[in-house]
Amino acid sequence: MTEQIDLTVDFAGIMLANPVLTASGTCGYADELTEFMDVAGLGGVVTKSITLAPRKGNPTPRIVETDAGMLNAIGLANIGLERFVSEKIPVLQRLGTAVFVNVAGQMIEDYVAVAERLAQEKVVSGLELNISCPNVKQGGISFGTDPTLIREIIGAVKKVCGDKPLIVKLTPTVTDISATARAAVEAGADALSMVNTFTAMVIDIETRRPVLANRTGGLSGPAIKPIAVYLVNRVYQEVAKPAGIPILGGGGIRNATDAVEFMIAGASAVTIGTATFIQPNTALHIIDGIRQYCTRKGIRSVAELTGTLR
Amino acid sequence: MENGVAVRHKGVFTAEVLSNQQIRECYYRLNLVLDPIGSRFFEHVVPGQFLEIDLSGLSLPPERHIPAELRDIAARQVLLRRPFSFSDVVTTPTQDGPCVKLEIVYCVLGPATLRMMTLKSGDVLSLIGPLGNGFKIFQTLKLAVLIAGGMGAPPLLHLGGYLRRHFPAVETICFAGARSCEDLPFTLKIGNLTGLVVDEFDTLGVASQVATDDGSAGFKGFVTDCVRHWLENHTIKPEETMIFACGPEPMLAGAARLAADFGLACQVSMERMMACGIGLCQSCAIEVNKGKADETEYKLCCKDGPVFDSRNVIFQVQP
Ligand SMILES: Cc1cc2nc3c(=O)[nH]c(=O)nc-3n(C[C@H](O)[C@H](O)[C@H](O)COP(=O)(O)OP(=O)(O)OC[C@H]3O[C@@H](n4cnc5c(N)ncnc54)[C@H](O)[C@@H]3O)c2cc1C
Ligand SMILES: Cc1cc2nc3c(=O)[nH]c(=O)nc-3n(C[C@H](O)[C@H](O)[C@H](O)COP(=O)(O)O)c2cc1C
Ligand code: FES
Numbered sequence: 001m002t003e004q005i006d007l008t009v010d011f012a013g014i015m016l017a018n019p020v021l022t023a024s025g026t027c028g029y030a031d032e033l034t035e036f037m038d039v040a041g042l043g044g045v046v047t048k049s050i051t052l053a054p055r056k057g058n059p060t061p062r063i064v065e066t067d068a069g070m071l072n073a074i075g076l077a078n079i080g081l082e083r084f085v086s087e088k089i090p091v092l093q094r095l096g097t098a099v100f101v102n103v104a105g106q107m108i109e110d111y112v113a114v115a116e117r118l119a120q121e122k123v124v125s126g127l128e129l130n131i132s133c134p135n136v137k138q139g140g141i142s143f144g145t146d147p148t149l150i151r152e153i154i155g156a157v158k159k160v161c162g163d164k165p166l167i168v169k170l171t172p173t174v175t176d177i178s179a180t181a182r183a184a185v186e187a188g189a190d191a192l193s194m195v196n197t198f199t200a201m202v203i204d205i206e207t208r209r210p211v212l213a214n215r216t217g218g219l220s221g222p223a224i225k226p227i228a229v230y231l232v233n234r235v236y237q238e239v240a241k242p243a244g245i246p247i248l249g250g251g252g253i254r255n256a257t258d259a260v261e262f263m264i265a266g267a268s269a270v271t272i273g274t275a276t277f278i279q280p281n282t283a284l285h286i287i288d289g290i291r292q293y294c295t296r297k298g299i300r301s302v303a304e305l306t307g308t309l310r
Numbered sequence: 311m312e313n314g315v316a317v318r319h320k321g322v323f324t325a326e327v328l329s330n331q332q333i334r335e336c337y338y339r340l341n342l343v344l345d346p347i348g349s350r351f352f353e354h355v356v357p358g359q360f361l362e363i364d365l366s367g368l369s370l371p372p373e374r375h376i377p378a379e380l381r382d383i384a385a386r387q388v389l390l391r392r393p394f395s396f397s398d399v400v401t402t403p404t405q406d407g408p409c410v411k412l413e414i415v416y417c418v419l420g421p422a423t424l425r426m427m428t429l430k431s432g433d434v435l436s437l438i439g440p441l442g443n444g445f446k447i448f449q450t451l452k453l454a455v456l457i458a459g460g461m462g463a464p465p466l467l468h469l470g471g472y473l474r475r476h477f478p479a480v481e482t483i484c485f486a487g488a489r490s491c492e493d494l495p496f497t498l499k500i501g502n503l504t505g506l507v508v509d510e511f512d513t514l515g516v517a518s519q520v521a522t523d524d525g526s527a528g529f530k531g532f533v534t535d536c537v538r539h540w541l542e543n544h545t546i547k548p549e550e551t552m553i554f555a556c557g558p559e560p561m562l563a564g565a566a567r568l569a570a571d572f573g574l575a576c577q578v579s580m581e582r583m584m585a586c587g588i589g590l591c592q593s594c595a596i597e598v599n600k601g602k603a604d605e606t607e608y609k610l611c612c613k614d615g616p617v618f619d620s621r622n623v624i625f626q627v628q629p
Binding site (some may be wrong): 057 | 321386390597613
C-alpha cells in the first residue's frame with residue numbers, strides 16, 4: 001500500500017505533473033524521445049536551443065567522453081525558428097507534457113525575435129533563455145558572464161514574453177554566480193535554470209591537438225554534480241529564496257538520489273541531461289524513485305522538499 | 311501514435327551472451343541472444359543498421375590481458391553506450407514469437423572494448439536498437455561490390471549473407487583490406503581459383519579478395535586500388551552495379567572517388583563519435599551536399615545514416 005504522494009510542483013506559475021524534466025540539447029525537440037519512452041509521464045521537456053536562423057553547428061568531433069562525464073561542442077545546431085514553429089510545434093502539442101523552449105542567439109534582437117514568436121504558441125509553457133552556451137563565440141558566454149549585458153537582454157526579452165514565464169539558464173563558468181543570478185532576477189527573470197556545462201578541454205597527446213574540432217566544449221555528466229549541487233544551494237540561499245523565485249536544477253543527475261539532493265539544495269524541479277543518452281527513460285525511473293523517497297520519509301508533497309538543507 | 315503511446319520498432323532491451331571468442335590479435339566475436347522484446351525489434355533488421363550497448367557496468371580484464379599501449383586509457387571510466395554493427399542476424403520462429411541471435415565482431419582499442427573482452431556466456435547486456443538506416447538494395451541490382459576496410463567488415467558480412475539469402479541472383483564480390491594481415495578481422499585461406507580469400511565470405515558463397523597496404527597478405531596496396539584493378543579488367547553494367555563500402559573514412563572517400571570514376575552508385579557506411587545514437591544530441595553530424603550548388607548541411611550519422619549515398623557526403627579526410 002503506497003500512500004498518494006503529491007508530485008505536482010508549481011514552477012513559476014506553471015503546474016508541472018512532477019518535478020522531473022529533460023534538459024535542453026539532450027532530448028532533441030522531444031519528438032525523438034517518444035520512440036523510447038512515454039513522454040507524457042514527465043514533468044516537462046526543455047527543447048534544444050532554438051535560434052532565429054537555422055544553424056549547422058560545429059564540425060566533428062563534437063563530443064568526447066571523459067572520466068564520469070563528456071564534453072560537447074555541438075554549436076547550437078538547430079533547424080531555426082521558422083521550421084521549429086511549422087514542423088515541431090504541432091508534434092509538441094501531442095506530447096501531453098509541459099514544453100519549455102530554450103532560446104539562444106547571437107544578438108539581443110535575435111533573442112527578442114525568437115521569444116516574441118514562441119510566446120504566441122499555446123503549447124509553449126515557458127521559455128528558457130540560454131545565455132550560457134559556451135560554444136558560440138560572438139554571443140553565448142559573454143552575455144552570461146556580464147551582469148550588465150544580462151540585465152539588458154532579460155529586460156528586452158521579458159517585454160515580449162507575455163504571460164509565459166521566463167527561465168534564465170546561468171553559466172557556471174563565472175567567478176560569482178550569485179552576481180549573475182541577481183542580475184537576472186532584478187531584470188525580471190521568473191526562474192533560474194542551473195547549471196549549464198562547464199567549459200573544458202581534452203587533448204590528444206599523440207597529435208597535441210584538442211580532441212574537439214571546436215577545441216573546447218562543455219563538460220556535463222556525473223563529474224559536475226557536486227559542483228552543481230553547491231552552486232544551486234548558493235544561489236538558492238543568496239538570491240532565489242529571498243526573491244521567491246524557483247530554480248530548475250541539474251548537472252550530472254543519474255538517479256533519484258541525485259535528484260533529491262538538488263531539491264534539498266534548493267531546486268524546485270530538476271533536469272536530466274547526459275543520463276538520458278545512456279538510458280532514454282532515466283527521467284521516468286527518477287520520478288518513481290522520488291515518489292519512493294517521499295513515501296519512506298513521510299513527505300506528502302514533493303514541493304516540501306525544496307531548500308530543506310539542514 | 312495512439313493515445314500518446316507510440317508503436318515501437320526499436321528500443322531498449324536485454325541480450326544474453328552466448329559466447330565471446332578471440333578471432334585473432336585484437337579481434338573478438340560476440341554472440342548474443344536477444345530477449346523477446348529485442349527479438350521483435352530485430353525481426354526486420356537490415357544490414358548496415360547498428361545498436362548501442364551499455365558497457366559501463368563491466369570491469370576491466372586482468373592487467374596482464376591489457377595491451378601495454380592501452381593501460382593508461384583502460385583506467386578511464388565508461389559512461390556512454392557504444393555503437394556496434396552486426397555481422398550476422400539469425401531469426402528462429404518459436405511458439406512465443408521470433409528469437410533473434412546476433413553476432414558482433416569487435417576490435418579492442420579503448421576502455422569499453424577492453425571491458426567487452428571479459429564477457430562470458432550467461433552475462434546480460436542492455437542494448438538499444440536497431441538504429442539508423444541500413445544499405446538499400448534496388449530491384450535492378452545484379453552485381454554487388456563490397457569494400458571492407460579493417461573494422462568495417464561486420465556489416466558487410468551481414469550484407470553478403472543477406473544478399474545470398476534474399477537476392478540469390480545478385481553476383482557479389484567482397485574486397486577486404488587493412489593496413490596489414492593482422493588488422494584483418496577474418497580467417498584467410500587459399501581459394502580454389504584465385505589467391506587468398508576470406509573464409510567467412512567463402513562460407514557464405516561470396517567471392518572475395520584480400521588487399522593489405524604493406525603486402526603482408528593478398529594484393530599489396532590500398533583496397534580501393536585493388537577494386538579499381540578488378541573493375542578495369544571486368545565488363546560491368548554501371549546501371550546494375552552498386553558499391554557497398556564500410557571502413558575508415560579515407561577508404562570511404564576512396565570508394566566514392568572510384569565509384570565516380572566508373573560511373574557507379576555507391577553506398578558508404580559512416581562512423582562518428584556518438585553520445586546517444588538515437589537522434590537526441592546532434593553529436594554525430596555528417597556534412598552532406600544540399601542539392602543546390604555549394605550548399606551543405608549536416609545530417610545525423612545515427613538517424614539519417616550510418617549509410618549514405620557517397621555522392622552526397624563531404625568527407626572530412628581525402629583518400
Ligand atoms: C555505426 C557504427 C558501427 C560500429 N560498428 C563497430 C563494429 O561492428 N565493431 C567494432 O569493433 N567497432 C564498431 N564501431 C566503433 C566502436 O563503436 C568503437 O570502436 C568503440 O566505441 C570504442 O570504444 P572504446 O571505449 O573501446 O574506445 P574509445 O577510447 O572510445 O575509442 C578508441 C579510438 O577509436 C576512435 N573511435 C571510437 N568510436 C568511434 C566512432 N564512433 N567513430 C570513429 N572513431 C571512433 C576514437 O577516436 C579513439 O581513437 C562502430 C561505430 C559506429 C559509429
Ligand atoms: C550534447 C549536449 C547538448 C546540449 N545542448 C544544449 C543547448 O542547446 N542549450 C542549452 O541550454 N543547454 C544545452 N546542454 C546543456 C544541458 O541542458 C545541461 O544543462 C547540462 O548538460 C548539464 O546537465 P547533465 O549533466 O545532466 O547533462 C547540452 C548538453 C549536452 C550534453
Ligand atoms: S549520436 Fe546523438 S544524435 Fe546521433
